[in-house]
Amino acid sequence: MKRYVYINDDESSHELFCDNRISNRKYTVLNFLPKNLWEQFSRFMNQYFLLIACLQLWSLITPVNPASTWGPLIFIFAVSASKEAWDDYNRHLSDKKANEKLVWVVRQGIRKHIQAQDIHVGNIVWLRENDEVPCDLVLIGTSDPQGLCYVETSALDGEIDLKTRVIPAACMGIDFELLHKIKGVIECPNPDKDIRRFDANLRLFPPFIDNDVCPLTIKNTILQSCYLRNTEWACGVAVHTGNETKLGMSRGIPEPKLTAMDAMIDKLTGAIFVFQIVVVMVLGIAGNVWKDTEARKVSLDLVKSLYAKFIDWDSEMIDYETGIPSHATNTAISEDLGQVEYIMTDKTGTLTENRMIFRRCCISGVFYGNEGGDALKDTKLLNAVAGSSPDVVQFLTVMAICNTVIPIKSKTGAILYKAQSQDEDALVNAAAQLHMVYVNKNANILEIRCNGSVIKYEVLETLEFTSDRKRMLVVVKDCQNGKIVLLSKGADEAILPYAYAGQQTRTFIEAVEQYAQLGLRTLCLAWRELKEDEYQEWSLMFKEASSTLVDREWRIAEVCQRLEHDFEVLGVTAIEDRLQDGVPETIETLRKAGINFWMLTGDKQNTAIQIALSCNFISPEPKGQLLLIDGKTEDEVCRSLERVLLTMRITSSEPKDVAFVVDGWALEIALKHYRKAFTELAILSRTAICCRVTPSQKAQLVELLKSCDYRTLAIGDGGNDVRMIHKLISVLALVEEKGCRLQEQLIIVLESSAFLSQYSFYKSLVICFIQIFFSFISGVSGTSLFNSVSLMAYNVFYTSVPVLVSVLDKDLSEGTVMQHPQILFYCQAGRLLNPSTFAGWFGRSLFHAIVVFVITIHAYAYEKSEMEELSMVALSGCIWLQAFVVALETNSFTILQHLAIWGNLVAFYVINWIISAIPASGMYTIMFRLCRQPSYWITMFLIVAAGMGPVLALKYFRYTYRPSKINTLQQAERMGGPILSLGNIEPQPRSMEKEVSPLSITQPKSRSPVYEPLLSDSPNSSRRSLGSGTPFDFFQSQSRLSSSYSRNCKDN
């Protein structure tokens, strides 16, 4: 499907395409109520409450006033509905602002100031510096003589560096005044959400130049919501408008996210529902036996529904509290944070600083920078540069110009480089320091200053680095002698196999291996001279390929492939990417906390492993073991996967860190054909390194873990991580939050949410059990002991205020948690309502209900057995007990806790006195009457002592003689003694050089045969330790590199 956009054609396109009005609204005024209700009622819990509330409308079977159910239900619904409405209104406001923004658009040949929403497809839009782009545009002119402009795309992909965009070749040189009158047609695909691809063609009508079709790529467009920077003006043709822009297509309405807690509550509501049905049936039969014919109908509502309603209520209120600004992007997920089981992290920029520094290089077999660790200071290299050694000069030339960097001269005369990739930036800067300065780029002419002389190159073609091709291609023409040269840089496996027949690539392979061992990022540089006719022939094919609309990328890659052979490999560069502060410590801590850690990176396998080692991601031998999954074919991958799985199953019982390494190719096959096996592996393995993975594979991995019901946290910064993160339920802006802060939050959130739900069940069950007991002495007729007002207040107020502060409860101080991160693991295991804690709270609530009920009916027997009084005695008994329960479960009392717990108790009396003072209320004078009776207070103390005594005794016993890990740490912390833990985190040396001494070059080679055991199909053999002083046991059946290398050699 294509669309034809006629430039500057005012009439024809208006009906075909939508206007530029954007709308992010979820609701309209009309559909708000039904749509919102529908959404809310899609939750099981809400359906359940609706059912109960409807049942209560039938007065015959209702023990309490329907308002006690309807009131809170409507309130909760109103709160969430108004929150939704408010959000939607704000969305509407921002839409409106964007829609009504004034932009310059050419209408009938004249530039006019119109509202952004009136832009139509085909209009020419003018932008000034720092303007926001109102819709997707194809550039036709900029203020820059070379037709360049700079855009900031952070709203699209999160990358904050400026991107260059260029006008299509056909529009080059059109006069500023003539741009108004430009006519033509753009043939472009229908809108999609791929922000990296725009395969279109432009044909201008006479009098504007030729009839040739000019291919357009994403480089010729500026997309909606980008900002124009560093460019005075730019103009472009609107091709996609409104909600049909690339941004608009990728922007989905956020679905309401269910957190783990919500899901749990839904499940438990189901359980309660079943429980209710059972109780109703049992009591219904009992009621029949009791000869009351009405009882059966009546008992249907005997078990009051109220006791689960406010679980959700509590948690929702809590969310706003815990959503302390630290990560406020989505308040609902804070409770999930405590339950993260898998963390998937990007390497570059997340674990590492993404500040690349050129460290070493290997030029024609000579290693530079090995001694000092910095090639730029290596006198050998400096001498070579000074002596203009041809190899070195060639090498530096490739470093300087084989890239997409744009040099910008600042006012002081210094040259700044605008690079899209940090690697390129590092290389160009390094070249500049080695006197190969990339001075200027003027359209297609590059200027390089080398040892004082200026060399000019004309860039003929450029094919940028892609993660699929893993290399970059530039074809340049030397302006001095007219030679056409092909320059390439890329990953070793993408370059070395294409070396010319006679070249010895062995030293380069060794260099790459050695650098990778040091955790450096490697790139190979190569070049080849092209003959004029060879280039001409190829150039035609390239032009044709680059103007296709279908599979353009693939076609271009294929064409380029024809040129990429017989390379002369010049050398290898090694770039260091420093680790961020505190990364090793943080990872160690999180891993001890039982959180599984996966590193997903595009780096080379060895580089990834070294980085992983240096940041404690995997443990060195003998504690750690690394298993490799590789293979080029399905069979190989399958075999290797099974072998690793077998090893994993056997070792899973041992206290050993087993990690697996998988590369992108094998991962692709594994995910496609052996999904089940890979899933099992993923569950078994606590650590994994996935190297050479593409962004979509990252997303697939996240999806995989999600499908196994694990809480996954993805951390990343770059645009290539966006897809991965979008796949998650939990989107966290955690990039800056790495480190200690995270753990603190984890444990607090975890504990409080667990206590919250347990407590909610406890308090609701207490009331529920009392009602059940009371039904036995009221002829199983379903009379409610408590009046509706009290019940409502009990749930909404008396029992929920104290728990609110439980959010602020800390059971351990940060220091202790930092010292014993393992504790988090135990928290994970005991999180929320597992059956045993649930049984504990169930038993406690049953016991407390019995205590309150038995004591009340005996102390208030005979002449005191007045209904209202007795009900208030029982209720105050419950309130007293719950205050003490909360107090017992609270670990640290701040002023807030005291206020909430005891203040709440006081509030209970104050409120009830006020109600008792109203003559119209049912409980007029009751509370005054009770408070004057000594027997009332005596009864309260009895209830508290009888209810809390056993609980305290039990807790003390468990605390002292069967302490949980948390308890032990609490005790240790409060006793003030030094806390010794064998698992202490020792500060790790951060610099890689310290850990890995420069390896002799022959070492990797000599190790290869030893790696064979994995092929022997015996899982035991794969655990054989090497013990040869290698950092850890790394099994590699056969390095892909060496295999391809040897194949290469054989071929020749």
Add this chain to the structure above:
Amino acid sequence: MSSNAPSSSAGGVGSADSAAPRRNSKRPKYSKFTQQELPACKPILTPRWVISAFMLVSIVFIPIGVVSLFASRDVVEIIDRYETECVPENLRDNKVSFIQSDANKTCTRKLRVKKLMKQPIYVYYQLDNFYQNHRRYVKSRSDSQLKDNSSWNDVSSCKPEDMSNGQPIVPCGLIAWSLFNDTYNFSLNNQQLAVNKRGISWKSDRDSKFGNDVFPRNFQNGTLKGGKILDPTVPLSKQEDLIVWMRTAALPTFRKLYGKIERDLQPNETIHVTLENNYNTYSFNGKKKLVLSTTSWLGGKNDFLGIAYLTVGGLCFFLALSFTVVYLLKPRRLGDPSYLSWNRNPGGH
């Protein structure tokens, strides 16, 4: 509570702050509240604290228990169960038809005073197995009608006793309809023993729940007579038996105040009670008892609180003792890191 560490986060995370400059923009405003660093007291369950808590409870509870038990024992109570004895022996096979007949239901009972009873002596009637707390019974009343004359026809909630002969009943509903109608006359040494029936109901009920301009109307005119017939000339606020009855009991066994005898009764005195046994408890096997009781600061005769206090106090004492013994025999250092499993078995979870 023992509080060892008054500050919550003394040590620890300096590193969180060292990274501060980098995230200045997003950093929330510092306050002790948002940073969860309010000064806190963190009690832990040390043996000393727990044992002394239990000890304290037992020390407080046992004396209270003894005092309550004495208070309850001081109360003198005369209980006379009469629902069977007041049916003529030849009719005891079919009590229901007796009670529904028009026969003379007068009955005489003798009560012997065992101990000195100081005034005021409360006269109660006690009903057993009478479910005043049944849902449909409890609801069958109209508070607005009782309170205000103008809403005399507000009987919607009173079914099945809402209308009679097409007219609203005042007071309507099952509760009022089933008003207890046995009467007692006491005589001591052939002299009438005055029973004060004024002020037996709650003052708040008389003043604000039952109107002084609401008069019984069309009451007990139906075919099925429930209980007492009210004097249509006396306003409801003065019908204290009704007011007492309308305070429904939460338990199936309950006592309601009938009146007060405002003189002391000497030991070995015999009181003759002439009672009208009108109320039908026979159809549901309900018991009827006449109770004369004095009162104490704790209320009527009820040993429960005293015994419960003694039991709880005793148990607490026992717990405190056994915890002490266990503590002495098997001391255990709190917070010993060797209890942490990962210290015992490093690396393994």
